[in-house]
Amino acid sequence: MIEIGAQVDLSHPPERVWLALTDRELLGRWFAEAETPEGVPDRLVLHTAGLPGFGADVEVEVTDRQDPERLVLACDEAGRLSEVTCDVTATTQGCRLEVREVTTHGGWSVEQQKPREQQLRQALTVRLPAILDWLAFQQVDLRRGDGGMTTELPLVGASRNGPARARRRTVAAVLVGLAVLGGSAAWLALPVGGKQSAAPPAPASPSPSVTAVAVTATPRATTSVRPSRTATSPTARPSRTPSGKPTPTATAAVPPPPPPPLTARYETDSSRLFGYTGEVVVGNPAATPAASWAVVVTFADGSTVDDVEGAESRQDGRSITFTGAALPAGGSQTFRFDVRDNRPKARTPESCTVGGNPCTGL
The missing domain is CATH 3.30.530.20 (START domain)
Structure with missing residues (x-):
């Protein structure tokens, strides 16, 4: 028996x-x-x-x-x-x-x-x-009760002082405009050249103000231009000197070629209703051993994975990272996992990568 x-x-x-x-x-x-x-x-x-x-x-x-x-x-x-x-x-x-x-x-x-x-x-x-x-x-009842809206947006009231403030701003703008026009008219009334008789008291008042503005503006403009040129010149010179020196040094150093990346091949080992068994073979084509490896497989929405053999696994959403120990030079490692899908015709993984490179077989 x-x-x-x-x-x-x-x-x-x-x-x-x-x-x-x-x-x-x-x-x-x-x-x-x-x-x-x-x-x-x-x-x-x-x-x-x-x-x-x-x-x-x-x-x-x-x-x-x-x-x-x-x-x-x-x-x-x-x-x-x-x-x-x-x-x-x-x-x-x-x-x-x-x-x-x-x-x-x-x-x-x-x-x-x-x-x-x-x-x-x-x-x-x-x-x-x-x-x-x-x-x-x-067997789940997906019906939901119909409910009306219970929240209304708050109304923002208008300020009573708005028109008064607007009127005050308008009056101020008019006064400023009149002042500008008055200053422009005084400037145009100044004599262009030649001898002039004693100026009446009214035009004499704006004349010193105009002269003072011209004298004051001249040294400021001269002072601001000179330092800007002096400051710009030394800044540009040092930037050119160091940028040219490292170039021959970087060109002279030739880095060694990187080892070939790890490879991975996915295969559906067996399929059935609502699930399948997947298999991944990780290979190391390099002449030196790989300290570790990691394969990231993204599954279809609604899939669950269990019974992992040959690797450690860590899940993050729909993606599962499979990791393992060192791979010898030219060696390989095979791991398998069982997938349960919520659809009768199970869906294969959406993607598979090893070290950021896609796996073959998908």
């Missing part, structure tokens, strides 16, 4: 898990396609031929059913008989599902047993939770 089994804790109620176990269409999405043989309504045929650990399709008959806690199946796989027991136990977080298969006649070879157990474990821990999440989404 050979026994294999697996169990998983699920964040879903027992009734939903029971539906995924007993509904023929749902069973085909997370384990194997099922159909009812013609004329035999109490039997199912699971199309397991070709799955890891299975050599043929399996005929299934229900021998015990206790909704939604226990389901016992008698299985016939090309003459090899076994019994499958599914126990669903409610927990505080949802329920626990335990599946055991025991041979009753015949058995599996060593080459079949391990892949068969891995297939069962992957179905329970990866594909079944994806189907349950999808079922939960179908």
Whole structure:
């Protein structure tokens, strides 16, 4: 007698898990396609031929059913008989599902047993939770209550002093304009040249003010121009002298050629409904060892990654960074990961880079 089994804790109620176990269409999405043989309504045929650990399709008959806690199946796989027991136990977080298969006649070879157990474990821990999440989404009520607006924008009141201030600004502007016009008229009234008689008291007043302005402006203009030229000249000279000297030195030093970058190749190792297994091979083509490596893979929205083998992983949003130890010169490192997608047809990663360079295979 050979026994294999697996169990998983699920964040879903027992009734939903029971539906995924007993509904023929749902069973085909997370384990194997099922159909009812013609004329035999109490039997199912699971199309397991070709799955890891299975050599043929399996005929299934229900021998015990206790909704939604226990389901016992008698299985016939090309003459090899076994019994499958599914126990669903409610927990505080949802329920626990335990599946055991025991041979009753015949058995599996060593080459079949391990892949068969891995297939069962992957179905329970990866594909079944994806189907349950999808079922939960179908049962969510997305309707929302209609509510009116409860907030209004505040009104800004106009200032009462606005017109008075505007009038005051207008009067001030008029006075300034009159003063400017008066000064311009006085300037034009000055004599151009020749002898003049004694000027009346009124024109004598603006004459000194104009002369004072002219005398004062002349030295200021001369003083401001001279320092600016003197300050600009020494600033430009030092900048030319040091800029020319380092050029021959930089040209003379020839840096050694950088080592070739690390390479990475992505490949979808196996695909299924609601998920797939990805594989990345990191290579070091350089003649010297690489101290470490990092591969960044960005997955489609709604994808989750687990069961990483051959690397350490760190997630940041939809991107996961896979890291590993040193790579010898000319060596390589392979790591794998399992992806669960919220769509039946799983989507491959959106991008893959190693050291900023894209991976091949995508």
